[in-house]
Amino acid sequence: MHTAVTPLTEALRPLAVTANRQKSGAETSQMTAEGEEVVKQAIHYHEQGELEKATVYFRKAAELQNPLGMFLFGMSLRHGWGCKANPNLAFQFLQKAAESAVFDLNHLNPGTSSAAKSELSIAIYELGISFRHGWGVPKNKETAAYYFEIAANLGDADAQADLAFCYEHGNGVKKDKAKSAKYYRLAHAQGVHIFGNSWVFKSKYDNVE
Structure with missing residues (x-):
């Protein structure tokens, strides 16, 4: 639970x-x-x-x-x-x-x-990691994704990549390929390269809010 x-x-x-x-x-x-x-x-x-x-x-x-x-x-x-x-x-x-x-x-x-x-973004991202793995707190995918999103919106590249993965696979959040593409792109712009994710650059994912 x-x-x-x-x-x-x-x-x-x-x-x-x-x-x-x-x-x-x-x-x-x-x-x-x-x-x-x-x-x-x-x-x-x-x-x-x-x-x-x-x-x-x-x-x-x-x-x-x-x-x-x-x-x-x-x-x-x-x-x-x-x-x-x-x-x-x-x-x-x-x-x-x-x-x-x-x-x-x-x-x-x-x-x-x-x-x-x-x-701040790094510390919040690491709180998310703690919840993802259950390090010092009960494991909770939803809370992990919640902190990833805060850190991602503060500009942390690792948080952006992890949040994109969460949206891609529905880990702790509702699956959303458009949001996944958005955050993968943000992470990519900061030098985080994830192989096999060329799909995120399709035009249909442009201008995602």
């Missing part, structure tokens, strides 16, 4: 936002700068293959309410990068990453919102 799809406004209840609002602007700025520096250190260790040390720093960044730190710590917990895999806790941190990115997206200047938008 599938659980109901939770609306984004409820699913991304801003726990991290509450923490940020309780701090002064100066404190938040300091946390932001410190968090960014810690993430850089963590990524350096990760690229050097020092996964345990990287995960320690990802966690520090997450504790500093850094969205990318939350996301990467969540991914570390999901896949067991330098730590014992913990799908349930991984999902919580991926959700917090999305919550924090939502806040940043709503409060950044227009010129700097693209980075937050990218972080």
